[in-house]
Amino acid sequence: MSEIDVINFKLVVTGPFAAGKTTFIGAVSEIPVVTTETGTSEGREVKDHTTVSMDFGKVSVADESQLIELYLFGTPGQSRFDFMWDILSKGMLGYVLLVDATRPETWTDAAAIKAKFDELGDVPLVVGVNRGTESDVDKVVAxxxxxxxxPVLACEATDKESVKQVLIxxxxxxxxxxxxTVKGSI
Amino acid sequence: MENESFYDFGGPEPEPARPSIGRLSTVVANPTATGVEAVIEECAALSRSLDGILALIVATSDGMLIHSTWSEVEGMRAAAISAAALGLGQRIASDFGQGEFHDSVVSTGDRVIGIYAVGDRHVLGVVAAAEDVTLGLLHLSARRTAQAIGRVLSDS
Structure with a gap:
């Protein structure tokens, strides 16, 4: 056991209101997910609970020589909580932008969130098109x-394997x- | 999933130091093993000096665990929560108070939970039994511990 390197990665899961961020983290986390959900006062036709501070979960990926622990920090979706985006993005090494394929009206919010996160850190992102198919992927890219x-992947936030694909x-x-970066600094 | 039942409050039992935290964060430098030892010692000194301390946690401001008196999984979750509380407190301090965040307090009937800034890159969380501790004394001791931990972590 002691031969195995443990490496920890902080990743952020963000995206518009009701994109499926909390569900996404819940689908893969090996630990009980920390959630901060409360009843919605607007957007109730979409869903009745929403994240107000953060979600937190953890998943491990292992091969023979190393164990990578992914720490997943989920953000609130509404821009009124954008101060939490600053807080949660501290030290992130990458982020998932989750969008809901079935609600194209939220895609402008997704673009705004992406612009904000690109300012917060020069780190890789993957776009997850939740509840989407390949044709939705093209629409989201456009x-x-x-x-x-x-990378843009169609995914199902409720499905562990699908979420894993996005994270990998x-x-x-x-x-x-x-x-x-390491090579560049030598 | 209620957190209430998740955390075990048997009182602090010093845990062995966590192995090195790995290259997680681009923001916060990871403390050395001796740094972590010194943090553990400061936490133990705080619980010795004050009755009613149930749990302690030290985390980086980006949510990584340095030391806690909980199990590793509980500590990991508490680290993420503490960092979010620190960040939110810092935001409240600057926006509403036009000043620097020092600490915030969450009170329940039975417990008092203090969140203390440790320098500007770490956070100390202290859970105490409300009936055994006065807030003034908790603040006095915990702020002193936060300062001591801050010195250790900035040196390591």
Missing amino acids: ALRLDEAV TLLINVVEQLEA
Whole structure:
């Protein structure tokens, strides 16, 4: 056991109101998820609970030589909570931008959140298109004017394997960026 | 999922130092093993000096656990919560108070929970039994501990 390196990665899961961020973290977390949900006073037709501070969960990815622990910090979706975005993005190594394929009216919010997060840290992102198909992926890429280097994956936030795929894609990008940084500094 | 039942309050039992925290954060430097030892000693000194301390946690401002008297999983969760509380407190201090955040208090019937800034990159959380501790004394002791931990962590 002691031969195995443990590496910890802080990742943020963000996206518009009701994109499925809390569900996404809950689907993979190995520990009881820390949630701060409260009743919604607006948007009740969409859902009746919303995150007001943060969600927190953890998932491990292992191979023979190392154990990578992903610490997942979920943000509130509404821009009135944007101060929590600053707080939660501290020290992040990458982030997931989750969008709801079935509610294109939220995609402008998603673009605004992405612009804000790009200011908060020069880290890789992966876009997860929740409840989406391949054709939704193209629409999201166009609507958010995503650079072709940004991976965009259709996913189901309720499905553990699907969430894992998104996280592993992000992890690969984070590791690549870290390696590039290390090389660059030598 | 209620957190109430999740945290075990058997009172602080010093835990062995966590292994090194790895290269997690780009913001907060990870303390050395000796730094963590010194943090543990400061926490133990605080619970010795004050009756009614049930739990202690020290975390980085980006939510990584340095030391807690809970189990590792509980400590990990508490670290994320403490960092969010610190960040929110700092925001309230600057926006409403036009000053620097020192501490905030959450009171329940049975417990008093203090969140203390440790320098500007770490946070100390203290859970105490309300019937055994007065707030003034808790603040006095915990702020002193926060300062001592701040010195240790800025040196390590």
